[in-house]
Amino acid sequence: MMNRRQFLTSAAALAAATQARADDMPGITAKEIKIGQTMPYSGPASAYGVIGKTEAAYFKMINAQGGVNGRMVNFISLDDGYSPPKTVEQTRRLVEEEKVAFLFNPLGTPPNLAIRDYCNKNGVPQLYVATGAATFSDPAHFKWTLGLQPNYQTESGIFGKHILATKPKAKIAVLYQNDGFGKDYLIGLKAGLGADHAGMIVKAASYETSEPTVDSQVTELQGSGADVFLIAATPKFAAQAIRKSFDLGWDATRYVTDVSLSIATVLKPAGLAKAKGLITANYGKDASDPRWKDDAGFKQYKDFVEKHMSARDLVDSNAIYGFNAAILMVHVLKQCGNDLSRANILKQATNIDGLELPMLLPGIKINTSPTNYSPIRQMQLQSFNGSSWELFGDILQG
Amino acid sequence: MVELFHQLASGLALGGVYAITALALVMIFQATQLVNFAQGEMAMFSTYIAWWLMQNGWDYWQAFGVTVVFSFVGGVVIERVVVRPFAQAPVLASVIVFIGLSFIFNALAGFFFGYSVQSFDTPFDGRPWFGNKFMSAHESGSVVVSLVVLALVFAFFRFTPLGLAMRAAAQNPASARLVGVRVGWMLALGWGLAAAIGAVAGMMAAPIVYLDPNMMGGILLYAFAGAVLGGIDNPWGAVFGGFTVGIAENLLGAYVVGEEVKLSVALIIIIGVLVAKPSGLFGRRIVARV
Numbered sequence: 025m026m027n028r029r030q031f032l033t034s035a036a037a038l039a040a041a042t043q044a045r046a047d048d049m050p051g052i053t054a055k056e057i058k059i060g061q062t063m064p065y066s067g068p069a070s071a072y073g074v075i076g077k078t079e080a081a082y083f084k085m086i087n088a089q090g091g092v093n094g095r096m097v098n099f100i101s102l103d104d105g106y107s108p109p110k111t112v113e114q115t116r117r118l119v120e121e122e123k124v125a126f127l128f129n130p131l132g133t134p135p136n137l138a139i140r141d142y143c144n145k146n147g148v149p150q151l152y153v154a155t156g157a158a159t160f161s162d163p164a165h166f167k168w169t170l171g172l173q174p175n176y177q178t179e180s181g182i183f184g185k186h187i188l189a190t191k192p193k194a195k196i197a198v199l200y201q202n203d204g205f206g207k208d209y210l211i212g213l214k215a216g217l218g219a220d221h222a223g224m225i226v227k228a229a230s231y232e233t234s235e236p237t238v239d240s241q242v243t244e245l246q247g248s249g250a251d252v253f254l255i256a257a258t259p260k261f262a263a264q265a266i267r268k269s270f271d272l273g274w275d276a277t278r279y280v281t282d283v284s285l286s287i288a289t290v291l292k293p294a295g296l297a298k299a300k301g302l303i304t305a306n307y308g309k310d311a312s313d314p315r316w317k318d319d320a321g322f323k324q325y326k327d328f329v330e331k332h333m334s335a336r337d338l339v340d341s342n343a344i345y346g347f348n349a350a351i352l353m354v355h356v357l358k359q360c361g362n363d364l365s366r367a368n369i370l371k372q373a374t375n376i377d378g379l380e381l382p383m384l385l386p387g388i389k390i391n392t393s394p395t396n397y398s399p400i401r402q403m404q405l406q407s408f409n410g411s412s413w414e415l416f417g418d419i420l421q422g
Numbered sequence: 423m424v425e426l427f428h429q430l431a432s433g434l435a436l437g438g439v440y441a442i443t444a445l446a447l448v449m450i451f452q453a454t455q456l457v458n459f460a461q462g463e464m465a466m467f468s469t470y471i472a473w474w475l476m477q478n479g480w481d482y483w484q485a486f487g488v489t490v491v492f493s494f495v496g497g498v499v500i501e502r503v504v505v506r507p508f509a510q511a512p513v514l515a516s517v518i519v520f521i522g523l524s525f526i527f528n529a530l531a532g533f534f535f536g537y538s539v540q541s542f543d544t545p546f547d548g549r550p551w552f553g554n555k556f557m558s559a560h561e562s563g564s565v566v567v568s569l570v571v572l573a574l575v576f577a578f579f580r581f582t583p584l585g586l587a588m589r590a591a592a593q594n595p596a597s598a599r600l601v602g603v604r605v606g607w608m609l610a611l612g613w614g615l616a617a618a619i620g621a622v623a624g625m626m627a628a629p630i631v632y633l634d635p636n637m638m639g640g641i642l643l644y645a646f647a648g649a650v651l652g653g654i655d656n657p658w659g660a661v662f663g664g665f666t667v668g669i670a671e672n673l674l675g676a677y678v679v680g681e682e683v684k685l686s687v688a689l690i691i692i693i694g695v696l697v698a699k700p701s702g703l704f705g706r707r708i709v710a711r712v
Contacts, residue, residue, distance in 0.1 A: 066525075066529060070532055070537050070635070071537035071538060071634075073537070074537075202682060229681045230681050230682055231681060232684075232685050234639055234640045234643070234685060235640050235684070235685055236436060236439075236627070236630075236631045236637075236640040236641045236644070237432075237436065237630060237631050239432040239436075239630075240429055240432060240433070240671070240672040240675055240676055240681075240684075241675075241681055243425055243428045243429055243432065243676070244425070244429070244675075244676045244681070246425070246428075247424075247425035259538075259539055260539045260631075260632050260634055263539060263632055264631065264632065271558060272428065288538070289538040289539060290539070292541065293539050293540060293541040293632050294541075295541075336536055340536075340538065
């Protein structure tokens with residue numbers, strides 16, 4: 025028979041054990057997984073807000089189907105207006121007040137940089153950040169921070185190699201956004217060309233996102249006599265550059281980045297005829313491309329958008345991005361099983377072997393390991409024929 | 423040399439857009455002695471209305487006309503409902519209201535029409551005018567439109583009794599009221615006209631810069647620089663300033679200071695003019711008796 029003292033001790037021990045369990049797995053209860061995110065729903069980058077909306081819709085659908093291993097996903101996505109100080113504030117709110125298990129797909133290079141130290145000091149997984157900046161795939165220094173898409177330097181390096189192979193005597197002009205995003209392309213291009221060929225870049229001109237147009241920069245670049253034109257720009261400015269370079273009668277081989285390859289939101293505004301001949305590298309499927317009409321992955325995506333989003337979102341490349349990312353996240357959570365401690369979530373997120381996603385190009389696989397923090401490293405070149413993208417060559421690894 | 427002409431031409435075309443936007447700023451400044459920071463977002467929203475009408479099968483000029491009228495009415499309503507209650511409040515309160523308005527219109531446009539860039543039709547389609555190689559038909563057209571708008575604004579203030587009444591209401595509300603001018607309505611009218619002019623600016627800008635909720639941000643900054651340069655109480659000055667800023671921006675960016683500090687040129691113009699000649703090149707100095 026247990027005496028009073030023994031009873032109290034064991035009760036305390038039990039309480040302590042439960043307590044320890046809860047401390048081990050913040051944001052997790054028997055019925056719920058709490059996930060946090062910051063996203064620019066307002067401000068200059070608000071077009072990306074569709075990513076957060078898509079992910080929320082996907083998790084909602086998963087919950088309606090019974091959740092992940094019996095737990096419901098409670099996805100808290102807060103607006104940071106693409107402003108780093110706000111990101112820090114919202115992230116602390118998510119971690120300290122909401123007590124989320126981890127952060128998933130927070131968007132933007134500056135916002136993610138602002139919270140990276142905080143996440144790593146406190147051991148909060150900052151998973152699959154929505155930016156292509158190379159700095160987020162650095163397991164040696166930032167173990168809790170994980171990238172997602174091929175980084176900008178990788179892509180630009182692929183362009184550099186392609187230019188060397190097809191036009192070894194090219195004179196290259198570069199239009200780049202004057203921030204980390206644009207400069208990564210310049211760095212990657214130089215790396216892809218190699219030190220011996222860095223001189224092939226005859227002119228680089230930058231623009232600020234607050235400028236109305238880049239017409240003046242494109243004119244200046246054409247004046248340099250270049251015969252290859254790399255457009256490292258966000259959608260609106262890419263569309264302007266594509267149109268202006270055509271209108272100027274500039275007969276250069278033009279490369280655009282995978283940020284700006286959407287037919288509906290970039291090439292159509294620029295004019296499909298004016299976009300003919302563009303080259304880019306891609307890893308995802310374009311929803312406006314008729315080739316995927318009967319593709320199983322595309323059908324799955326289309327079905328999801330029709331039931332859980334609005335029709336306008338179908339061709340939005342941000343919706344496709346969010347769709348892929350959310351599926352990846354659910355895959356990782358399933359893989360965690362019942363151990364949803366932060367350590368195990370990170371372990372499973374960095375332990376993915378050859379996962380294919382419905383809206384990734386066939387053959388492109390997601391791989392992560394404790395030393396590989398770049399989940400998507402492969403891309404394929406494609407050129408625009410005036411109505412759709414045509415893939416060519418092999419799948420390339422940067 | 424060819425490049426120089428291209429730079430001049432695209433500077434002139436965008437300068438036309440800055441000029442019309444600057445005119446809209448002048449309009450409200452004339453009426454209230456305040457700069458409307460929401461002017462750009464209002465213009466952007468009007469442009470979305472025109473775009474939406476055209477998406478639904480309207481002809482360009484029909485959509486253009488309806489949008490201008492709608493914007494006029496919208497401007498009057500905004501003045502009556504949102505701006506009027508702050509008429510007696512400190513200037514700062516009005517400024518905050520304008521900034522708030524700009525956020526509201528930006529968010530509303532995103533909510534209703536999405537954030538993706540949209541192409542916007544131009545009535546000046548087809549071959550470049552007079553066989554020139556440097557300016558597209560739309561660019562030439564928008565320069566002409568800006569001059570036409572200027573002429574209309576000038577004629578309105580100079581030759582119509584209503585224009586005279588508006589000027590009186592702005593410059594001496596007390597006396598204007600005594601001679602029977604309905605000062606309150608004159609302010610609302612000023613807002614309506616500014617919104618209508620802004621709508622024209624937006625519809626001229628959109629084919630060049632593409633339509634998206636953040637379309638007018640940079641344009642408003644340059645237009646403001648233009649208005650300050652030419653004198654913010656003078657329509658001619660504002661138009662001159664707008665064109666000057668458009669051309670200077672391109673030439674300085676390409677040949678003098680480099681693209682990286684191009685945007686700063688606008689800010690330097692604003693500060694430089696305010697320090698050296700606060701009333702602008704053609705502005706009248708207003709001396710207030712205290």
